Amino acid sequence: MMKPLFRKVGIFGIGLLGGSVALGLRERFLAEEVHAYDPDPRALEDALALQVVDRVHTAPGGWVGELELGVLAAPVGVLVEEGRRLAQYANPQSLWMDVGSVKGPVVKALSGVLPNFVGTHPMAGSEKAGVEAAHAGLLQNAVWVISPNHQTPDEALAQVRGLVENLGAYPLVIPPELHDRLVARISHLPYLLAIGLNRLVAQDPHHELLMFLAAGGFRDLTRVASGSPRMSRDMVVANKEALKEAVEDLRAVLLELENLLERPEALLEVAQEAKRTRDALPIVRRSLLPVMHELVVQVPDKPGQIARVSTALGEAGINIKNFEVLAIRDEGGAIRMGFATLEEREQARQILQGIGYRVR
Numbered sequence: 001m002m003k004p005l006f007r008k009v010g011i012f013g014i015g016l017l018g019g020s021v022a023l024g025l026r027e028r029f030l031a032e033e034v035h036a037y038d039p040d041p042r043a044l045e046d047a048l049a050l051q052v053v054d055r056v057h058t059a060p061g062g063w064v065g066e067l068e069l070g071v072l073a074a075p076v077g078v079l080v081e082e083g084r085r086l087a088q089y090a091n092p093q094s095l096w097m098d099v100g101s102v103k104g105p106v107v108k109a110l111s112g113v114l115p116n117f118v119g120t121h122p123m124a125g126s127e128k129a130g131v132e133a134a135h136a137g138l139l140q141n142a143v144w145v146i147s148p149n150h151q152t153p154d155e156a157l158a159q160v161r162g163l164v165e166n167l168g169a170y171p172l173v174i175p176p177e178l179h180d181r182l183v184a185r186i187s188h189l190p191y192l193l194a195i196g197l198n199r200l201v202a203q204d205p206h207h208e209l210l211m212f213l214a215a216g217g218f219r220d221l222t223r224v225a226s227g228s229p230r231m232s233r234d235m236v237v238a239n240k241e242a243l244k245e246a247v248e249d250l251r252a253v254l255l256e257l258e259n260l261l262e263r264p265e266a267l268l269e270v271a272q273e274a275k276r277t278r279d280a281l282p283i284v285r286r287s288l289l290p291v292m293h294e295l296v297v298q299v300p301d302k303p304g305q306i307a308r309v310s311t312a313l314g315e316a317g318i319n320i321k322n323f324e325v326l327a328i329r330d331e332g333g334a335i336r337m338g339f340a341t342l343e344e345r346e347q348a349r350q351i352l353q354g355i356g357y358r359v360r
């Protein structure tokens with residue numbers, strides 16, 4: 001049998017991300033023993049009950065010195081103080097990493113403090129919080145940023161890269177400052193907007209009527225506001241400099257759009273450009289992953305539709321690489337599927353059209 005990459009691993013903060021890393025390590029036999037620390041006793045109870053980890057601890061202590069790998073997965077606001085506290089127990093030979101959404105301040109504070117520290121950020125998650133929502137699949141096929149600085153040991157960087165690949169994700173090395181500027185726009189600004197849009201609704205005198213009227217658009221745009229408020233608050237505050245610049249740019253764009261309301265032709269051009277940008281978003285990142293060929297199927301609102309579609313394709317030996325429910329309405333919904341090859345997608349199209357589905 002192959003030797004696991006690590007003997008003992010410790011996860012500090014056993015929530016959505018920490019739990020998903022722990023499950024990935026266990027399911028892929030990358031660690032002999034996974035330990036967890038969390039200040040919330042319910043998180044520890046759940047982690048044990050759901051068999052996410054082997055052992056739990058209510059405080060850091062001597063056990064930390066036995067770890068070969070430590071993963072910090074607490075909210076960004078406590079990562080630095082938690083890392084400094086753990087440094088007094090850590091074995092100098094051990095490897096340490098974090099999965100926080102902001103890299104600049106964390107990498108600066110913990111490099112050279114925790115032994116062999118490497119800052120990372122998996123670009124995957126969900127609007128759920130806590131260990132009960134954790135699953136190994138969350139990290140699979142994700143782009144996982146690794147943010148070294150001049151103090152990061154080469155050997156540690158190589159080990160973390162290997163771990164990310166072994167967890168089924170795609171490592172992408174980006175320096176901390178650039179990372180923070182980019183995620184301010186692609187992740188943190190959308191979070192702030194989701195909070196803002198909900199606030200606008202909550203403060204309206206017709207709040208209840210608005211809630212009743214909210215259709216898919218509002219839901220899609222604000223989904224991330226359902227995540228852990230503490231996690232997202234910490235994330236945006238820790239990246240406030242870069243985020244303020246992004247807010248400033250958005251303000252200018254909003255002003256431009258407001259003015260374009262008086263110039264419908266020009267607004268149409270901007271809307272068309274936005275559609276091109278949005279439609280070019282891949283299910284998976286095409287530059288890093290194999291191309292995925294997509295198909296959208298309209299399904300009526302009747303029981304057994306997902307089974308009918310997947311069984312028809314399964315019986316023809318067609319593998320569905322990705323499956324996403326796009327919309328659910330009373331009159332029916334739509335499912336988007338991804339296939340590895342163009343041939344499989346064409347075959348799938350014919351089969352589904354053959355049994356009466358509208359496909360595009």
Ligand SMILES: NC(=O)C1=CN([C@@H]2O[C@H](COP(=O)(O)OP(=O)(O)OC[C@H]3O[C@@H](n4cnc5c(N)ncnc54)[C@H](O)[C@@H]3O)[C@@H](O)[C@H]2O)C=CC1
Nearest residue numbers: 013015016017040073074075076100101125126129130228
């Ligand atoms: N939620 C997401 O989609 C993503 C989150 N991240 C990052 O992962 C980290 C964890 O976030 P989630 O798992 O989503 O949050 P979560 O709320 O599901 O889990 C965080 C856990 O950390 C624990 N915790 C709080 N203070 C702690 C401390 N001082 N020491 C150790 N544990 C502590 C909490 O009790 C909780 O169990 C954050 O740094 C976040 O920025 C990164 C990528 C995606």
Ligand SMILES: O=C(O)C(=O)Cc1ccc(O)cc1
Nearest residue numbers: 101122123124125126127187
């Ligand atoms: O659910 C989503 O779409 C997210 O974007 C989740 C997410 C939250 C925080 C991160 O740092 C990265 C990803």
